Amino acid sequence: MILNVSDLSKTYRRRGREFNAVDHVEFFAWSGDFSVIFGESGSGKSTLLSLLSGIHRPTQGSIVFNGIDFSTLTDAELSTIRNENIGYIPQDAIFLPQYTVLENILLPLAIRDGKKLEVKNVSDLSDVEILSKLEMLGITHLVNEMPSELSGGELKRASIVRALVNKPDVVIADEPTSNLDEANGKNVFDLLDKISHSGTSVVVATHDARGFKYGNRLYTMHKGKLFPNGESDHGGL
Numbered sequence: 001m002i003l004n005v006s007d008l009s010k011t012y013r014r015r016g017r018e019f020n021a022v023d024h025v026e027f028f029a030w031s032g033d034f035s036v037i038f039g040e041s042g043s044g045k046s047t048l049l050s051l052l053s054g055i056h057r058p059t060q061g062s063i064v065f066n067g068i069d070f071s072t073l074t075d076a077e078l079s080t081i082r083n084e085n086i087g088y089i090p091q092d093a094i095f096l097p098q099y100t101v102l103e104n105i106l107l108p109l110a111i112r113d114g115k116k117l118e119v120k121n122v123s124d125l126s127d128v129e130i131l132s133k134l135e136m137l138g139i140t141h142l143v144n145e146m147p148s149e150l151s152g153g154e155l156k157r158a159s160i161v162r163a164l165v166n167k168p169d170v171v172i173a174d175e176p177t178s179n180l181d182e183a184n185g186k187n188v189f190d191l192l193d194k195i196s197h198s199g200t201s202v203v204v205a206t207h208d209a210r211g212f213k214y215g216n217r218l219y220t221m222h223k224g225k226l227f228p229n230g231e232s233d234h235g236g237l
């Protein structure tokens with residue numbers, strides 16, 4: 001088992017009142033799983049994914065990833081695991097504005113290897129796996145540009161490739177197709193499907209109905225609670 005989550009809660013305080021954005025969630029995923037979490041806006045999907053990817057710490061409960069309990073790790077240890085083993089695709093792509101898109105994409109590799117960024121131009125890139133992902137998402141011709149020159153959807157696709165460069169054991173994608181057109185949305189699901197078949201565990205939060213087709217484990221989130229589909233009493237999307 002790659003991810004084993006037990007009794008997970010995240011409590012936020014708003015106007016002096018506490019509420020559980022993630023409420024006693026149980027979740028597990030195996031290598032090669034494609035888990036899809038549906039749920040209305042505000043149901044807690046992004047909060048849950050931020051806990052699974054180690055960005056935020058839970059208020060309660062445990063996350064065991066590859067046999068390691070996150071709560072036993074220092075922030076620095078967790079950062080290393082996040083960079084090398086967890087590919088997180090945030091809802092809104094964040095890029096360093098002073099680097100080209102390609103440099104941003106390659107940054108997790110440079111950090112892992114403790115090296116400076118060497119490849120400046122996509123024509124100098126020899127890693128065929130990264131090249132094929134850029135090609136699959138149709139952004140090869142854009143990555144020499146600065147982030148400010150790209151649209152939101154183009155940056156989103158670039159952030160997906162960036163999340164995959166270190167070949168993580170788990171990929172956690174927060175609405176990866178939210179601002180993409182039909183064809184590009186399909187390409188993203190096809191790429192995630194491909195990497196899940198190569199053994200990576202994929203966890204996606206989405207409103208995209210394609211999730212029903214691609215996912216092998218389907219969930220619905222409602223008011224912080226996670227229901228395996230079929231057990232929820234309020235319907236799918």
Ligand SMILES: Nc1ncnc2c1ncn2[C@@H]1O[C@H](COP(=O)(O)OP(=O)(O)O)[C@@H](O)[C@H]1O
Nearest residue numbers: 012013014021040041042043044045046047048
């Ligand atoms: N940092 C925060 N402080 C307080 N409330 C938050 C914070 N982040 C999210 N929330 C609230 O938690 C709930 C779940 O949000 P979120 O996880 O973003 O849901 P979703 O991704 O399903 O739209 C919402 O009510 C949201 O307003």
Ligand SMILES: [Mg+2]
Nearest residue numbers: 045046047091
């Ligand atoms: Mg969200």
